[in-house]
Amino acid sequence: MTTTLTHTWYLSGRRLHAIARQPFVIVGNIFQPAIWLFLFGELFKRVAEIPGFGGGSYLDYLIPGVIAMNAMNANMWAGMGTLEEIDRGTLNRFLVSPASRVALMNANVVEQAVTTTLQSIIILLLGLLAGAELPGGLAGAAAMVAAAVLVGIVFGSLSNAAGMVLRQREAIIGIYIVFMLPLTFLSSAFMPTGLMPGWLRHIATWNPLDWAVRAGRSALSTNPEWGDVSVRLGGLLALAIVCVAVSVATFRSYQKSV
Amino acid sequence: MPSSAAIEAQGLVKTYAVRGDKEGVRALDGLDVTVPRGAVFGLLGPNGAGKSTTIKILTTLARPDEGTAIVDGIDVLRRPDRVRRAIGVVAQRSGADPGATGRENLVLQGRLHGLGANAASRADELLARFGLTGAAGRLVKTYSGGMQRRLDVALGLVHRPEVLFLDEPTTGLDPESRAAMWEEITRLAGEDGMTVLLTTHYLEEADRLAGRIAIVDRGRVVAEGPPDELKGALHGDVVHLELAAETDPAAARSALQDLQGIRNVLVAGDAISARSDDGASAVPAILAALQTAGAPAASVTVARPSLDDVYLRLTGRRYSESEDLVAEGANRS
Structure with missing residues (x-):
């Protein structure tokens, strides 16, 4: 147990050092979500006027969606890093x-x-710059970031597992293409699920991305429903632990093929 | 003290699944090898012979389908965790993190081996020993090939292992770096008393570095012993002949086999080799016999047996041909 913790510390240090050497990578990766935020924020501004949407600002509605989507999007490429580590030895x-x-x-x-x-913090700040209100304040932002991190761990671990088992870059790209957009649009990231056809709404209920969007949106709203937020965060945490366990188990399959 | 051998492997079998081949590729086919303590031991064989697979099994990376292995007195299959503390590994692919500095790589490796606070001083010690002190703070991706390889060896030595595995340590190095690496490997066994198991597909390298070698062919050890002994087992000189164009090697072969004092006539393409107690005095008789058989020789050389001859004798193929064969087929390292 102590070995696991100290080794986690040593090995994480290596990763964080690499990030600190190339901070512009993180900022560069923010470019796409920023475009989504401003483009969709403007493009679909009047969606908020649709009956059943519930009114309010569409930008405020969109921010949790973009943060969760970015968390999924960015981490689905984690397997590429794993493949690089395999190739390099x-x-x-x-x-x-x-x-x-x-x-x-x-x-x-x-x-x-x-x-x-x-x-996630950068996207929140960009949102504020663009005129979002984010009435949930710091507590809301913290819950939003936690939800994003958990979604990132879920999809990052699955991507790593795919890299370890399939050992092909194409597989990771394929998984990305198959899951990224459907999971995004089968959630309330851009559109309330109440406005979706029944069967789509049903699928969205099981979409972990949607759990993060809803938890973050509620936490950032004027009247957060903390009970509901905790349940969704708890669900994400449980799923994240399962996914990390799955990714650790892939060492065994990897070593069989070495 | 654990058993007298540093490494003892018996009956190792390993098959890899290959797409489009139900049987798979049998990388190891009952390989046995015993490495005495303190020796520099060479596994020699062409690419694809099974050397790297053997190293992967002995270093706990891969599991054999069959067989047993003991390293430093520890059962590799039962206690891989303990084996990992006793061994140092320098794999074919570098393994150093190119996005970190040489020093950071070494310090991390030392910490993972439980060196704790001593990891930093040990890293500096190794940097100095391998002439990397000046580059210690540079990212590894800026290192030359020779520098990277020296760092790889340093990474394998951080925790002062009992047994060091070097998988093709000089492949891809320029002659100068190779010579420096040879010197370093010799020093490791001499001064540090470490057991070194190295794989190589360079005959010359095995001959020069290893006190004992095992020749690996198609997943098995076909001969084992000190290089001089292996060469000495081939009594006498080797006569190498190249036939003139458009002559029949079979005719040449039968002509030579009938000659007195000529043994082990082997044909490989239009090259023929044979053995004789006194090569120089046999040459006139050989040339005359070939002339009579209508298969004149274009060139003839007489040499002391080399490891290449040992290899030819054992496998029926020239070493260089085996490399070509493998290069054409699937090359799994």
Whole structure:
């Protein structure tokens, strides 16, 4: 246990050091969500006037959606980093050392959590700049960031697992293409699910991305429903733990094919 | 003290699944190898012979389908965690993190091996030893090939392992870096008393570095012993002949086999080699016999046996041909 923790610390340090050396990568990756935020914010401004939407500002509505989407989007590429470590032989070097397996994956999780946190905060600030009100304040922002981090861990771990098992860049790109847009639009990121056809709404209920969007949106609203927020965050946390466990288990399958 | 051998592997079998081939590729086919303590031991064989797979199994990375392995007295299959603390590994692919500095790579490796606060001083010690002190703070991706390889070896030595595995340590290095690496490997076994298992597909490298070698062919060890002993087992000189164009090697072969004092006539393409107790004095008789058989020789050389000859004798193929064969087929490293 202590070994796992100290090794997580050492190995995370390596990842964070790499990020600190290239901070512009994080900022560069924000470019796309920023475009979504401003483009969609303007383009669909009047969506908020549709009966059943519930009124309010569309920008305020959109921000949790863009943050959650960015968290999923960015972390779905985590497997590429894993593949690079495999190709370079870095992963093998760690696997034949006493490095803890769990710590190896934990380091990925810590890296994903830190980048997702920074990116989510930047998107929140951009939203404020664009005129969003975010009445939930700091507590709301914290819950939003937590939801984004958990979504990032879920999809980052699955991407790492896919990289370890399939060992092909194409597979990761394929998974991205198949899941990214459907999961985004099968959530309340851009449109309340109340306005969706019944079967779509049903699917959205099971979409972890939607859990994050709803938890963040409620937390950032004037009257957060904290009970509801906790349930959704709890669900995301449970799912994240399962996904990390799955990704740790892939070491076994990887070592079979080495 | 654990058993006298540093490494003992028996009956290793490993098959890899390959798309479009139900049987898969049998990388190891009952490989046995025993490495005494303190030795520099060479696994010699062409690409694809099974050297790297052997290293992967002995270093706990891969599991064999069959067989047993003991490293530093520890069962590799039962206690891989303990084996990992006893071994240092320098794999074929670098493994150093190119986005970190050489020093950071070493310090992290030391910490993972439980060096704690001593990791930094150990890193500096190794940087100095491998002539990397000046580049310690530079990102590894700016290193030259030779510098990277020296860092790789340093990474394998951080925790002062009992057994060091070097998988193709000089492949891809320029002659100068290769010579420096050879010196370093010799020093490791001499001064540090470490057991070194190295794989190589360079005959010359095995001959020069290893006190003992095992020749690996198609997943098995076909010969084992000190290089001089292996060469000495091939009594006498080797006579290499190249036939003139458009002559029949079979005719040449039968002509030579009938000659007195000529043994082990082997044909590889239009090249023929044979063995004789006194090569120089046998040459006139050989040339005359070939002339009579209507298969004249274009060139003839007499040499002391080399490891290449040992390889040819054991496998029926020239070493260089085996490399070509593998290069044409699937090359799994």
